[in-house]
Amino acid sequence: MRFAEIILENRPSWFWRVLRQLGVYHVTGILPRWFSDWRMIEEEKPWDYGPLMRYKNMLEDNGLKLVIIEDNPPMDGIRLGIPRVKEEELDNVARLIENMGKLGIEIWVYNWMAGIGWSRTHTHIVGRDGMYVSGFNYGDIEKAPPHRLVKEYGVTHEKLWNNLREFLEYIVPIAEQSNVKIAMHPDDPPIPEFRGIPRIMNSIESFEKLLTLVRSDYNGITLCQGNFTLMTDDLPSVIRRFRDRIFFVHFRDVKGDRYNFVETLIGEGKTDLVGVMRAYVEIGYNGYVRVDHTPTLENDTELGAPGYNYLGRIYTIGYIKGLYEAVKREFSKGY
Template structure:
């Protein structure tokens, strides 16, 4: 995952032989408009990258809550998808989670091997926080609001030729701060995919979250097959209530069998390393936020290349 402007991380990716880019628009306003996406796509192309995934989300608080203003937010998402289609950007990774209840961690300094620092989640610390302003919504309303969104957006994705890849709730547990979360299990995904039967409506298969769901990773990969459009290749030790993110070669999942499962289903889409430990000498700069420091990602990409071979 790279920022929209060239920096050291772009250079490192090229040196590693990475040619497919996943972008997130940190600090960029109205990034879903055609001109911003066009310039970003071409900026990557000029440096030898194919921009294949947008992993970001326009504002969707009203969409998730089902409150006034959701139709305007949905129009923005539709605009993003149409623009991606015009620019041959294949995959949109999105989440169905009320902000700021996205990927939540309660520690970024759990000791790992060689004094590396790992990220973790422990629900007992979240219990001390007040309820979120959206805590009044019910699970039934959440499902209803999701159906409304899919009915509006999936036909646009079909027309634009863009894959919708829904990321799990992270952590995959419900509720958090009084807000129900409905993308927390294999069963939830089965229901969600059945809500709109389309090849364009699929999954970001985040292995760490599926592991925290206590899912059998290779079996789940084979179960969802061609509905997997994007992969986050990582692992965790623990469950949805308490887990630590591991080194890629040191978690409970057999990562080789996971790679073999992707090969068995014929997966040829984008796969990226995710959430790595912080190594010695890496600081707390914003561009090196916990889970996305450079040295751990270098290790992860080398490890993935080795598994693929």
């Protein structure tokens, strides 16, 4: 198991040095939207070779290796099957995958949430001893108006599945040729619909179906534990079931259910984290893991969105490392 902690800064930071001091040398990046080249007549896109190359070099010059991109060009035209729009978006995704391959960036994380990405209805709930936590309550959006996409494009679950199949049939061969694995992130929150927009990546059965749409060693899963633990009461068995299809892990936890939950400090949620780690060790998982959505502790700094901060992530890295080493020792003694 290797850490690939997410980098959100657009220039070197003290936190990058702390990551190395903690033994974290691989990182997850977002698309470098700030990294266009002012000398170009036609502006470069963040998924073009130049910005990605400069971003990768900046990280490597500071002792970090970029192995994952957890971001995407606009994709709602693809998800919804919008004529003319989807063709341009498919071309942009293909360029991203091809350029990642040229630069040796191993994994692309994407999602199938149309219109509305990951969402919380509460951003600064006062948690234990004053830490701030985020949360979601479906009751807060029940009276919200339908999203414009519902009226404009008549979105259905069936249409989303059909468009996903077409997307995978197009992009998986490019991923195979480029040696880039693609890893679907679950709907967040994993509910059947969000303001009238259907969602399909919200159950264990949905991910089983995903893997059969196009069978390939390059078609896999981002196992975001905070979402998967809202889909099942037995997350360790899910880890064992998907085994080599898990390309990336988001290590976090929640309290509640998919319709009403809060995010917690690691070790204080609903998930059996010891059982989870035993499952990873048992299947020989040697992929990447990162911290995700930690509470904001006293005097900490939030990086643009609740759950992305410094102190909570540093604490969680230590927790995961200790848990992993303890479970490995159990297995070495014949657990």
